[in-house]
Amino acid sequence: MRRDPRCPLADVDQAAADIAHIVQGMDASDYVADALIQAAVERKFEIIGEALNRLHDDHPEVAERSPRLRRIVDFRNFLIHAYDRVEPDRVWTHARQDLPELHRTVQALLAELGPLED
Secondary structure (H helix, E strand, O other), X not given: OOOOOHHHHHHHHHHHHHHHHHHOOOOHHHHXXXXXXXXXXXXXXXXXXXXXXXXXXXXXXXXXOOXXXXXXXXXXXXXXXXXXXXXXXXXXXXXXXXXXXXXXXXXXXXXXXXXXXX
16 A cells, blocks of 8 residues: 655655754754764654655655755665765755755645645
């Protein structure tokens, strides 16, 4: 049974909002200096990548509307499988430059699909 596409989209929306909140008021040097913040942001990116991967599996027609979906899922895989080669500067760049566009797209898709039925 296919899951409702709003579920993984809501997970992406929440994780993206969490990242924005976590890094609010920081600059790159603050981020690089704080291992706890890095771990939190990386975990949220892992959730985003996994949710988009599930969306792609269950609803490819919705997933294809997400910009650079394959790149995001690949980034999630890199964070998990190449954890020892993660560069904080790269994660920072994704958080500040790439994530806002994805977040806007996901919010637009959620608005278009409407609220989840209880």
